[in-house]
Amino acid sequence: MKASMRTAGDWIARHLVLMIGLLVLLYMLTPVFVVVLMSFNQPAGRNTYTFDGFTLDNWTNLCEPYQLCSSVGLSLEIGLLATLVATLLGTLMAFAMVRHRFRGRAAANVFIFLPMATPEIVLGSSLLALFVSSGLAGKLGFWTIFVAHVMFCLSFVVVTVKARLAGMDPRLEQAAADLYANEWQTFWRVSFPLVFPGILAAALLSFSLSFDDFIITNLNAGQEVTFPMFVWGANTKGIPMQINVIGTMMFAIALIVVVVGEFGSRRRGRAVL
Amino acid sequence: MAHVVPTEIPDAPPAPEQQRRGLAGYLLLTPGSLWLAVFFIVPTVSLVATSLYDPSGSLEFGYQMTGHVQNYPHAIAEYWDPIVRSLQYALIATVACMILGYPLAYAIAFKAGRYKTILLVAVIAPFFTSFLVRTLAWQYLLGDNEWVVTFLRWLPFTGAELQLINTPVAVVAGLTYNFLPFFVLPLYASLEKIDHRLLEAAGDLYASPFRGFLKVTLPLSMPGVVAGTLLTFIPAAGDYINDELLGSPKTRMVGNEIQSLFYAGDYPTASALSVALMVTIVLLVAVYVWRAGTDELV
Amino acid sequence: MAEPVTAGSEDLVLAGLTKKYGDFAAVDALDLTVPSGSFFALLGPSGCGKTTTLRMVAGLEVPTAGTVTLAGEDITRLKPYRRPVNTVFQSYALFPHLTIRDNVAFGPRRKGVSKREAAAEVNRMLDLVELGEYAGRKPAQLSGGQQQRVALARALINHPQVLLLDEPLGALDLKLRRQMQLELKRIQIDVGLTFIHVTHDQEEAMTMADTVAVMNQGRIEQMGAPEELYDLPRTTFVANFLGRSNLVAGSVTGTAGEEVSVQLDGGTVTAPVERAATAEGKVWVGVRPEKVHLKPAGDPAGGRGNELRDAVVSDVSFAGVSTEYVVRLPSGQELMVFEQNHTSQRRLHSGDRVDLTWAPEHTFLLDAAQDASAGTQFDDE
Numbered sequence: 001m002k003a004s005m006r007t008a009g010d011w012i013a014r015h016l017v018l019m020i021g022l023l024v025l026l027y028m029l030t031p032v033f034v035v036v037l038m039s040f041n042q043p044a045g046r047n048t049y050t051f052d053g054f055t056l057d058n059w060t061n062l063c064e065p066y067q068l069c070s071s072v073g074l075s076l077e078i079g080l081l082a083t084l085v086a087t088l089l090g091t092l093m094a095f096a097m098v099r100h101r102f103r104g105r106a107a108a109n110v111f112i113f114l115p116m117a118t119p120e121i122v123l124g125s126s127l128l129a130l131f132v133s134s135g136l137a138g139k140l141g142f143w144t145i146f147v148a149h150v151m152f153c154l155s156f157v158v159v160t161v162k163a164r165l166a167g168m169d170p171r172l173e174q175a176a177a178d179l180y181a182n183e184w185q186t187f188w189r190v191s192f193p194l195v196f197p198g199i200l201a202a203a204l205l206s207f208s209l210s211f212d213d214f215i216i217t218n219l220n221a222g223q224e225v226t227f228p229m230f231v232w233g234a235n236t237k238g239i240p241m242q243i244n245v246i247g248t249m250m251f252a253i254a255l256i257v258v259v260v261g262e263f264g265s266r267r268r269g270r271a272v273l
Numbered sequence: 274m275a276h277v278v279p280t281e282i283p284d285a286p287p288a289p290e291q292q293r294r295g296l297a298g299y300l301l302l303t304p305g306s307l308w309l310a311v312f313f314i315v316p317t318v319s320l321v322a323t324s325l326y327d328p329s330g331s332l333e334f335g336y337q338m339t340g341h342v343q344n345y346p347h348a349i350a351e352y353w354d355p356i357v358r359s360l361q362y363a364l365i366a367t368v369a370c371m372i373l374g375y376p377l378a379y380a381i382a383f384k385a386g387r388y389k390t391i392l393l394v395a396v397i398a399p400f401f402t403s404f405l406v407r408t409l410a411w412q413y414l415l416g417d418n419e420w421v422v423t424f425l426r427w428l429p430f431t432g433a434e435l436q437l438i439n440t441p442v443a444v445v446a447g448l449t450y451n452f453l454p455f456f457v458l459p460l461y462a463s464l465e466k467i468d469h470r471l472l473e474a475a476g477d478l479y480a481s482p483f484r485g486f487l488k489v490t491l492p493l494s495m496p497g498v499v500a501g502t503l504l505t506f507i508p509a510a511g512d513y514i515n516d517e518l519l520g521s522p523k524t525r526m527v528g529n530e531i532q533s534l535f536y537a538g539d540y541p542t543a544s545a546l547s548v549a550l551m552v553t554i555v556l557l558v559a560v561y562v563w564r565a566g567t568d569e570l571v
Numbered sequence: 572m573a574e575p576v577t578a579g580s581e582d583l584v585l586a587g588l589t590k591k592y593g594d595f596a597a598v599d600a601l602d603l604t605v606p607s608g609s610f611f612a613l614l615g616p617s618g619c620g621k622t623t624t625l626r627m628v629a630g631l632e633v634p635t636a637g638t639v640t641l642a643g644e645d646i647t648r649l650k651p652y653r654r655p656v657n658t659v660f661q662s663y664a665l666f667p668h669l670t671i672r673d674n675v676a677f678g679p680r681r682k683g684v685s686k687r688e689a690a691a692e693v694n695r696m697l698d699l700v701e702l703g704e705y706a707g708r709k710p711a712q713l714s715g716g717q718q719q720r721v722a723l724a725r726a727l728i729n730h731p732q733v734l735l736l737d738e739p740l741g742a743l744d745l746k747l748r749r750q751m752q753l754e755l756k757r758i759q760i761d762v763g764l765t766f767i768h769v770t771h772d773q774e775e776a777m778t779m780a781d782t783v784a785v786m787n788q789g790r791i792e793q794m795g796a797p798e799e800l801y802d803l804p805r806t807t808f809v810a811n812f813l814g815r816s817n818l819v820a821g822s823v824t825g826t827a828g829e830e831v832s833v834q835l836d837g838g839t840v841t842a843p844v845e846r847a848a849t850a851e852g853k854v855w856v857g858v859r860p861e862k863v864h865l866k867p868a869g870d871p872a873g874g875r876g877n878e879l880r881d882a883v884v885s886d887v888s889f890a891g892v893s894t895e896y897v898v899r900l901p902s903g904q905e906l907m908v909f910e911q912n913h914t915s916q917r918r919l920h921s922g923d924r925v926d927l928t929w930a931p932e933h934t935f936l937l938d939a940a941q942d943a944s945a946g947t948q949f950d951d952e
Contacts, residue, residue: 015384017376017379017380017383017384018380018384018385020376020377020380021376021377021379021380021381021384021385021392022380024373024374024376024377024453025377025392025395025396027373027450027453028395028396028399028450028453028454029395029399030410030414031399031402031407031408031410031411031414031450032398032399032402032407032410034410034413034414035402035406035407035410038410038413050413050416050418050419089304089305089308090305092301092302092304092305093301093302093305093306095301096297096298096299096300096301096302097302099298100297100298100301101298102298102299102302108302108306111306111309112309114313115309115313116504116507117503117507117554117555117558118317118507118551118554119507119508119510119511119512119528119550119551119554120508120511120512121511121512121513121527121528121531121532121547121550122320122511122547122548122550122551123313123316125320125531125535125543125544125547126313126316126317126319126320126544126547127312127316128535129316129319129320129322129323129540129544130312130315130316130319130320132323132540133319133322133323147312148312150308150312151308151309151312151313154305154308154309155309158305163462169662169664171660171661171662171664172664172666172667174629174631174651174658174660174664175658175660175664175665175666176666176677177630177631177650177651177652178629178630178631178651178652178656178657178658178726179652179657179677179678179681179725179726179729180652180678180681180682180729181652181677181681182650182652182681185681189677190666193668194666194667194668208400208401211401211403212400212403212404212405214404214405214514215511215512215513215514215528215532218532219532219535227403228403228404228405231403231405231406231409232405232514235405235409235518239409243403243406243409244406246403246406247402247403247406247407248402250401250402250403251398251399251401251402253401254397254398254400254401255394255398255401258394258397258398259394262390262394
């Protein structure tokens with residue numbers, strides 16, 4: 001089909017898709033704009049969630065609402081720890097799934113997919129059922145949250161790293177072995193640098209899953225309060241505008257990490273996205 | 274909420290001769306598998322067990338394991354409406370995600386050119402602004418005095434009484450919004466893998482781009498569509514945050530009920546309802562995957 | 572039919588080498604000696620086991636049975652990184668995250684050569700393959716031919732005792748491929764290493780190698796110098812896979828002195844006894860198309876010894892240096908005849924009645940139990 005033969009309708013159709021796509025994207029970003037806007041809001045009253053005036057107070061008095069900063073701290077702590085463990089265990093599993101032959105591969109695949117296919121309310125309630133039946137009902141807290149977060153992050157890590165690994169030519173590792181690199185050197189010099197963007201993506205994913213989780217955490221947190229739980233609680237009592245500051249900061253940090261990571265890996269010749 | 278989706282759908286494993294045999298595979302698999310076994314499989318069994326406890330017990334005084342199967346008919350009869358409502362809402366939200374998400378994924382994969390990365394970042398970035406905080410933003414946006422409603426009320430064919438917040442529309446809109454990236458990302462990964470030459474060949478053979486889309490792009494993107502719908506439908510069916518923040522008591526979903534039952538200490542009924550939800554979803558998903566004829570999910 | 576070669580001390584020797592995947596034998600009890608310093612080609616269609624053989628030599632595949640011996644040392648179970656063997660992979664397998672310089676330096680660095688020494692060696696190697704100015708680039712920034720040369724440099728820098736080349740030219744276009752064939756041959760002569768070249772391209776194998784082993788279904792069908800294989804194929808597979816052959820069914824009527832006589836439809840032909848893979852019972856009578864001469868039917872002049880009479884030209888195609896005829900025998904079988912276009916000889920036309928004639932010393936006899944079409948289905952590869 002020659003370009004000159006394309007009809008005007010065709011031209012519109014081509015751009016129509018892009019227009020619709022951008023509108024959908026706008027829909028996805030609208031709440032983020034609201035969050036950023038609200039972080040500068042001076043509300044008229046405690047229970048109103050309308051934009052009444054501009055202020056920097058929310059940014060300067062970030063920790064003023066009771067438990068806000070401690071809940072963010074707890075979420076960060078759990079997020080980092082759970083990400084570390086889930087990424088490590090999940091990466092090992094991904095390597096096993098893609099690079100090794102063993103019995104029960106299909107079963108292992110289903111096993112890894114199942115937690116992703118289970119509604120969170122079920123994941124959360126079954127963990128709670130386990131903790132309660134093993135007499136840990138009174139000991140819910142940091143470690144039970146951590147355990148739960150690693151569990152639901154794990155499958156996502158495996159799937160993400162696996163995708164990256166499966167896209168990697170196995171001959172590269174064989175070439176390394178052929179060129180006198182032992183298993184350990186092959187892993188560090190070839191496999192790891194090439195899979196690293198996938199591992200990084202998996203870690204980011206894990207962290208966002210963990211930092212954001214409410215349903216599972218809420219059931220297994222005992223007396224601890226994570227950031228989503230703080231927001232949830234505040235919703236019934238009147239929402240402090242500072243949560244929008246946290247939202248804005250997280251958004252900005254994520255953006256920076258993604259952009260830096262993307263440009264960094266582009267410089268190294270392999271794009272993450 | 275599970276908030277970011279892998280941006281790629283995994284490929285089939287490489288040919289067997291490119292894989293190593295031996296113990297190493299099991300060693301790598303063991304720690305993660307143990308974690309999943311202890312904190313996913315055992316709890317699921319534990320949940321089923323709890324669903325069979327005698328409901329007259331309590332958290333303080335303990336429960337009796339009596340194989341009380343009646344918990345199931347009781348829970349299902351009692352919460353029939355929320356169960357049906359959850360599935361309905363999740364289904365509508367999934368269809369809405371498909372309608373909104375396909376053009377977006379398609380535009381990113383084929384029409385964005387060098388802005389592809391920027392658009393992808395724009396899809397992923399909202400994940401990091403807390404889910405709850407964003408849903409609260411919707412609560413604000415859909416509020417009675419905000420511009421969305423004001424605008425809709427101004428339209429000639431809507432009444433001045435029109436309301437969004439606390440209605441099923443708001444809940445479904447929230448679900449759609451929250452799970453849209455879960456649809457877009459796997460679909461994008463699927464679309465991106467399509468060989469552009471195939472589209473050119475289709476253009477050559479069918480002449481109409483739309484026929485080409487129907488005959489080539491759409492079938493080839495099916496694995497992405499299936500993965501996307503599952504990652505949208507499953508969490509949406511169990512969600513209660515959107516309903517709690519954007520809905521009303523009249524729109525309660527099964528997730529809300531399970532949560533409340535646990536809080537009220539009625540563990541056997543809550544567990545029975547959880548198991549019922551899980552079984553329903555597994556059955557629906559199994560039928561769907563079977564009908565869609567794809568096994569490329571995992 | 573691996574012909575025994577006296578094993579020198581530096582030779583690579585495969586003995587009873589077998590690789591099975593379940594019940595399927597990819598490589599079946601292979602015996603092979605590759606003389607040190609030779610350019611050796613393993614030729615065969617895809618799936619014949621040639622790459623699996625190569626991978627077992629490289630240590631990337633563990634044999635089910637048999638041994639690999641290099642310079643008298645059994646290396647069958649040695650890890651790939653402990654073998655003095657390097658590979659140029661199909662599609663090169665250059666490390667995409669490393670520069671050309673680091674790719675080439677990879678081997679020496681792993682062997683513990685210091686950074687400075689390695690750097691000097693890398694420069695020498697890149698100069699050898701004429702890529703010195705590209706040292707700082709990433710593989711993705713090079714063309715296919717350049718990547719191929721990097722892969723070669725990356726392997727050669729380690730001074731392996733054996734260099735394995737797995738279809739190294741497969742991804743290049745025809746013109747570049749011809750150029751690289753000469754280049755590879757030149758480098759092999761320069762460095763004097765043993766090269767084992769795996770390919771499905773018979774022309775490539777014949778141009779480059781000193782010795783060609785034709786592989787089929789996990790076994791070596793025949794091995795020898797290219798001219799030798801072409802002149803005297805010992806199986807129908809080799810006869811068809813390496814160039815083209817006419818195979819006509821016949822039965823041996825007797826042996827007189829050095830000559831075997833064969834009765835076939837349309838006449839009696841003879842062949843030297845040393846060119847008969849079998850000298851009794853039913854045989855395939857083979858002759859290469861360019862060895863056959865066409866003459867007008869019944870013309871007594873111009874006979875070359877063996878004749879088949881009363882054939883009809885059924886197709887003529889002009890191919891520049893030669894004209895390719897398809898000729899139908901009275902039995903209905905069609906044979907190919909390539910005539911050089913060098914004389915003022917009259918061109919024949921479709922429908923012309925002709926006799927076919929060729930010299931007995933160009934005739935070969937093959938076992939009639941073999942499939943006459945073996946090896947033909949790979950023509951287009």
